[in-house]
Amino acid sequence: MGTGAPCVDLAGTGAPSVDLAGTGAPSVDLAGTGASCVDLAGKGASCVDLAGTGASCVDLAGTGALCVDLVGTGASCVNLAGTGALCVDLAGTGAPCVDLAGTGASRVDLAGTGASRVDLAGTGASRVDLAGTGASRVDLAGTGALCVDLAGTGASRVALAGTGALCVDLAGTGMGSETSIIAHHRPAARAVVSSSEYSVDDDCSALSKMVGMVDKLISILSDCEITEKDCAALTSALRSNPSQLRELNLDNRNLRDPGVKLLSVVLEDPDCKLEKLWLRDCGVTDEGFAALTSALRSNPSHLRLLDLSGNKLGDSVPLLSAVLEDPHCKLENLWLSYCGVTDEGFAALTSALRSNPSHLRLLDLTGNKLGDSVPLLSAVLEDPHCKLENLWLRYCGVTDEGFAALTSALRSNPSHLRLLDLSGNKLGDSVPLLSAVLEDPHCKLENLRLRYCGVTDEGFAALTSALRSNPSHLRLLDLTGNKLGDSVPLLSAVLEDPHCKLEKLWLRDCGVTDEDCAALTSALRSNPSQLRELNLDNRNLRDPGVKLLSVVLEDPDCKLEKLWLRYCGVTDEGFAALTSALRSNPSHLRLLDLSVNKLGDSVPLLSAVLEDPHCKLENLGLSYCGVTDEGFAALTSALRSNPSHLRLLDLSVNKLGDSVPLLSAVLEDPHCKLEKLWLRYCGVTDEGFAALTSALRSNPSHLRELDLTGNKLGDSDMKLLSDLKNDPHYKLETLYCKWIIYYRLQNTVICNIFR
Incomplete structure (x- = not known):
């Protein structure tokens, strides 16, 4: 390009030319007429015809007399020479003139350059330059394509689908009668953006100017x-x-x-x-x-x-009471977790809810030491006008007395609550009090979470007895962290009931043994079509338990979609049974997490599952699994033969080293839909990283998140990735690497360095 006389034909006519070397005599024909010309050399006599009329004029020589004709009439004028008078003619009449003091249509200079212009009058001619470079794009036709360039690079696009970038639809093009702006910014007070810096206040200013342009604004x-x-x-x-x-x-x-x-x-x-x-x-x-x-x-x-x-908030919570007790108050969702709510504050809060109990649907008081004050909530819950559906009291120090009052209130008014989370409270022997609530035919509780509540054998027996008498309402049961011991078989009678509607069962860290698993899987075999999620993360399960579970999975009526078997002590034998079951019934499972099991050379057994065209697995977790080169080769070979289903792949803490290039053939396949790839502490080499970025260049449109934390990557590796940002199809949003998170906002990479 340094010849001084390069030629570009923008209209396919073969006639126009552009001189980017500063000779002062280039010309551009934007309409194929051969008439328009641009002088980029500062001669002071450049001419631009925006409408093909030959009438518009632009002086780029810094004389302060810039003329622009927006409609080809030759009438509009803008003076950017710092005289304080900005003239704009949006209709080609040559009449309106605006003073910088803000007397009509506004002029905004966000960078002190005198070059940025914003029209917030709803004319469709808005222009925003957040970096003072003049590179932002403008929609002058009211088409709904307002572009904002956060870095002044001219590379930003319009997203009408809520992708996390600033998006504006000024013409209702595909967003119904309402128009939305979604501004979703990433962490860090200041960020490096394509070697330029911007601060959040720049974005806030731009967002502020747009508030009046839309029917609906969602700001995140x-x-x-x-x-x-x-x-x-x-x-x-x-x-x-x-x-x-x-x-x-x-x-x-x-x-x-x-x-x-x-x-x-x-x-x-x-x-x-x-x-x-x-x-x-x-x-x-x-x-x-x-x-x-x-x-x-x-x-x-x-x-x-x-x-x-x-x-x-501490003692200030009573101030909220006057709001809540107002009959005009329509608040439905109130989160006050970890707010240091005192006894006095809780008393005022519950008093207000008693006087106006019908509006609140969700209340989260997690992490407040309510202790003996919980009974105050009972008067709210037992009110027949109470409509509370979701109640979180995690780690609130609920006592036996408080739990007794709570369950008593729910017994008197059992039909409204849908979710109850009491995780982290030492309920112990008090759990049987909950049984009277659960066995009530009017009880509509769907989601019960009792994580780390110290549930005893007696409590679990009472709980399962209640569910047997009224099995049709509960959808999720989370008993994570309770040492259930020999009580797990009691749950079987619930699960095998044809009226049981339980869809999600979490028994993580519950001490489930292979004997417990026998009872559990027996129940699931008799009623295999109900359960959708099962978490059995447990060190005691081992191969015998997994083999029993495999019998359930191979049943064609099994509808299980998500299965967690992390740190279960699964070895070759158990994994062989599991993959055999999935091969015979490959179409139901969507998530499989086998992390922290020593699968080693058995990983190739999974290949037959993944390459099956009926396989619908979307999330696969194999971190800490000791995946070998042979296993990784088989895994990537299977994904190449069936690349379109997987969305998340976690191979963290496997020594993949030089085998990473094998993954490239998967990533570069245009049918590949992988969105999240985690390769933490995998020993990725320079060669592997080069192959990885090469694959992303050839197919840049699918991957959203890449985690390379703990791999020794140099500056050259970072440059390979940064070069991707210029690809208009590049979709990578988040890159974790070393101590840096790289974010993508449209086509621009932002680096946020942890402080």
């Missing part, structure tokens, strides 16, 4: 380290247009009281229509919480979801 700014300044820009825009926003996620440690106070001004506006607000881990204290609850008291009817988890 969690973990962006939003500062008070950023929040000021955002809330200023929301105050000017408070009725648009429906969902706002500001989970962020830097927001703190000043940011929350600014947000409160928006919330108290009667025109505010915000329905969902997340403020997790925002450092909110008494002052910020007071402002927030005051705003909600003045405008209580719009909010449906409020998440304040991880803020030390």
Whole structure:
């Protein structure tokens, strides 16, 4: 390109030419007319015809007299010479003139260059340059294709499918009557973006300017380290247009009281229509919480979801009571996990819910030491007007007295609760109290989680007895971390009941033995079509237990979709039985996790399953499995023959070394749909990484997440990956490597370095 006279034909006419070497005499024909010309050498006499009329003029020589004709009339004028007067003619009339002080259509310079321009008047001619480079693309035709370039590279695209980039549909093209912007930013206060830097406040400013352009705005700014300044820009825009926003996620440690106070001004506006607000881990204290609850008291009817988890609210929780007891309050979901709720705060909270019990559907009080205060919740739950469906009381220090009061209330009003999570509370011998709730024919509980609750044999016996008498309602039972011992067979009578509707059973770390597994699998054989998820992560299961389970899996009526058998002591014998069963019935399983089993040379047995065209396995976990070169070769060979089903592959902590190139043939197959590949601590070599990136270049559109943590990769390896970002089909969103996470925003790679 350094000849001074290269030629490019953009219209297929063979006529136009471009001089990129700075000779001062190039020409470009954008319409195939041969009439338009551009002088990139700063001669001051360049001409651009945007409509093929030959009338428009642009001076790129820095004289301060830039003329632009947006419709080919020769009338519009823009002065970028710093005179303070911006003239824009969007209709070709030559009439409207706008002062930089903001008297009509606005002009915004986000980088101090005087080059950026934004029209928020709904004319369809908006332009945003966040880096001051002038490279952002513009939709002047109202087609709904507004492009935002976060780095000034001109590479950003429009996503109308909620891909996590800024997306705008100004014309309703495929998004119904409503239009959405979704802004999803990744962690880090400052990030390196294609060798340029931007801060979150740049994005907040751009987002603020767009608030008035859409019918619906969903802003996800969690973990962006939003500062008070950023929040000021955002809330200023929301105050000017408070009725648009429906969902706002500001989970962020830097927001703190000043940011929350600014947000409160928006919330108290009667025109505010915000329905969902997340403020997790925002450092909110008494002052910020007071402002927030005051705003909600003045405008209580719009909010449906409020998440304040991880803020030390302590004695301020009573301030929320005035909101909750208001008959106009419509709050349905309230998260207060790990908020340091005191006895006084809990008393005020439950008092408010008693006075207005019919609106709340979800309450999460996880991690608050409620202890003896739990009985206060009983008066809420036993109210026939109570509609609470989901209750989380994990690690709340629930006592025997509290559990007794809780179950008593549920017995008097058993029909509303759908989910109950009491994990992490030492219930022990009190579990039988729950039985009277579960055996009530009016009980509608679908999801019961009792992780690490110290359930005893007596408690488990009572629990299973209740489920036998009323087996049709429960869908999920999680008993993880309870040492059930010889009690597991009691569960069999529940599972073999044809009326049993249990779909998800978690018995992780429950001490399940091969004898227990015999009873369990016997029940599943008699009723194989119901269970969808089974977690048996357990060191005592071993080959005999897995062989028994295989008999269930090979049953054509078996509908099991997800199976976890991590650290089960499975060896060649058990794995052979398992793969044989899956070969005979390959079409049902979607997830199989065999991590931390010494499979070694047995991995090739899995190949016959994977290469079966009926195999629908989407998630395969083989981390810490001692996969050998032979096993890896067989595995990749199977995936090459049937590459279209697998979505996640975890091979972490297997010494793959020089075998990694074998995976390339899978990745480069255009039919490959793999989205997540985890190769942590696999000893990936330079050769392996080169082959990996080469495969991604040839088929860059499928992989979303690549984890290479713990592999010794050099700067040259990083460059190979960074070169991929220029591919317009490149879809990689997250790369874990060394101590760095690389994120992709559209076609730009962002590096967030852990601090």
